[in-house]
Amino acid sequence: EDKVVQSPLSLVVHEGDTVTLNCSYEVTNFRSLLWYKQEKKAPTFLFMLTSSGIEKKSGRLSSILDKKELSSILNITATQTGDSAIYLCAVRTQGGSEKLVFGKGTKLTVNP
Amino acid sequence: GAGVSQSPRYKVAKRGQDVALRCDPISGHVSLFWYQQALGQGPEFLTYFQNEAQLDKSGLPSDRFFAERPEGSVSTLKIQRTQQEDSAVYLCASSLLALGVFNEQFFGPGTRLTVL
Numbered sequence: 311e312d313k314v315v316q317s318p319l320s321l322v323v324h325e326g327d328t329v330t331l332n333c334s335y336e337v338t339n340f341r342s343l344l345w346y347k348q349e350k351k352a353p354t355f356l357f358m359l360t361s362s363g364i365e366k367k368s369g370r371l372s373s374i375l376d377k378k379e380l381s382s383i384l385n386i387t388a389t390q391t392g393d394s395a396i397y398l399c400a401v402r403t404q405g406g407s408e409k410l411v412f413g414k415g416t417k418l419t420v421n422p
Numbered sequence: 423g424a425g426v427s428q429s430p431r432y433k434v435a436k437r438g439q440d441v442a443l444r445c446d447p448i449s450g451h452v453s454l455f456w457y458q459q460a461l462g463q464g465p466e467f468l469t470y471f472q473n474e475a476q477l478d479k480s481g482l483p484s485d486r487f488f489a490e491r492p493e494g495s496v497s498t499l500k501i502q503r504t505q506q507e508d509s510a511v512y513l514c515a516s517s518l519l520a521l522g523v524f525n526e527q528f529f530g531p532g533t534r535l536t537v538l
Contacts, residue, residue, distance in 0.1 A: 352530055354529070355526050358526075412457075414464045
């Protein structure tokens, strides 16, 4: 059974801190790994990673995939209160319906 | 509309009632997904449509769950004889293209179903 595990499940930091969120996976026929940010209800897309070692960056957020270790990290530098959200990691597998297999998420709280 | 919309946003049902949840995908999007998100959990896949064809329903938890997309646009997820364990947020997502090409999935705000 395909599985995605995220850690930590929750994290509380102060504004300006840097955080690293972890995602590991065990899936058959890996295709890509995606990160989403979920505030209130709808997850919004952050990154898609398909190749090992290539960092994706958007502002203060960056992510990298390690296919040998079957894992990915999401870094957020100089955190702001607006970064408070649940960060979801999901994996797409080849074949089938392109469904996403999600982890439970990491709940990040950034305090002023 | 600019994004995926879902209705109702909140639904309270008594155990045993039937419910119908609606999803309006982004216009022109071929693919449509339904996910179930229980409290404190990540979304779990329920079913997938490519246009009007339901190509994968492997995630539907029981035969009480039924989804349709008769004209390849709006989709309805129906849950018959609701049980308390059906309480969750039901998320709909759509993507522009069909299988085989990376498509970002755009999520709707979800319907929070509470079964009493």
